Amino acid sequence: MxxxxxxxxxxxxxxxxxxxxxxxxxxxxxxxxxxxxxxxxxxxxxxxxxxxxxxxxxxxxxxxxxxxxLAPAKFKKLPEACQSIGEKSIDKYVPKAKTKAGEVGKTSDPQSQASCTWNGLDDKGVDGSNYRWLDVDFKRYDSTAGLGSGDALAQKQFERAVSGAQGTADAKNVKTSPVSGLGDQATAITFDLKKTDADFRYGVVVVRTANTVVAVDYNGTGYQGADAPSAGDVQDGATTTAKEAVAAVATANNK
Structure with a gap:
């Protein structure tokens, strides 16, 4: 500036x-x-x-x-994405995770964008198998002359992320609801999506905390007779892990 x-x-x-x-x-x-x-x-x-x-x-x-x-951006850095979600949550929401430590997403600037993914297939034998997938994504914005404050830029990204989840191609039963007490604003989106010949259920929670946007995507399905998770289950998983991710942003900037 x-x-x-x-x-x-x-x-x-x-x-x-x-x-x-x-x-x-x-x-x-x-x-x-x-x-x-x-x-x-x-x-x-x-x-x-x-x-x-x-x-x-x-x-x-x-x-x-x-x-x-322009007011200076509140948050100056991002947490390590794969350490933003605790092991207990991974055990609960992604049982039998292929890599409990998570898979780090590629990024050219880890202090502006970071992500991590976990997935696992829990084989229940004659009761079928449960597949779960969890992704947490962080985006941070600095206040920039000519573009706006970090909060304003994050606000635009928040709206894009919510709109993107709501507009997922071929999604059915799309439902959107606000999430209170999480960041400066938060929205939850659930929907059903058929892919790879299986019915997946998605829970997405997008949060803006000052100049940072956190998006959590939690989804899963059942194979060989197992049921897909309910809309309540995926929303609960997405909301709980989103709270951990938002807390991780604050912790990273208090060090």
Whole structure:
């Protein structure tokens, strides 16, 4: 963010070349400060120009000083995504996770964007198998001149993420509800989606906490006779892990 420095009044013009001798002698007897102010020119037109220039310069300085500045972003960094969700939650919501430590998502700037994914297939034998998948995604925004504050940029991302979940291609039974007491604003979206010949149920929770957006996607299905999780189950899993992820953002910035 760059802020223009207030303009300074222009220096008085040098004396005009043609000055009457009497005026020169009169000015010579006046203290230096008064000479600079009142004897710098013999032309009334020049005085008006000086006055106008000084006024314009002063006005420009006031405008520059009055320009609103962007508030600095609250959060300066992101947590390590795969450590944002506790092991107990992974055991509960992704039983038999293939990698309990999670799989880190690719990113060019881990302090602006980070993600982690867990998935697992819990084989229940004759009762079938339960597949669960959990993804947590973080996006952080700095206040940027010409673009807006970190909070405002995060607000736009929050709206895009909610709209994206609601508009998932081929999704059915889409339901949206606010989540109270989570971040500055939070929305939960649940829906059904058929893929790989199985009926998946999704729970998505998107949260904005100051200049950071946290999006959690929790979904699953049942194979070989096992039932898919209920809408309540996936929303509960997404909400619980979203709370942990939001808390991780605050913890990372308090270190």
């Amino acid at each position: 760059h802020r223009s420095a207030p303009a300074t009044p222009e220096k008085a013009h040098a004396p005009a070349p043609r000055i009457r001798l009497a005026r020169v002698l009169a000015c010579a007897a006046v203290p230096v400060m008064l000479v600079a102010a009142g004897c710098s020119s013999d032309s009334g037109g020049d005085k008006k120009k000086d006055s106008a220039s000084a006024s314009a310069s002063s006005s420009g300085g006031k405008q520059a000083s009055a320009s609103p500045s």
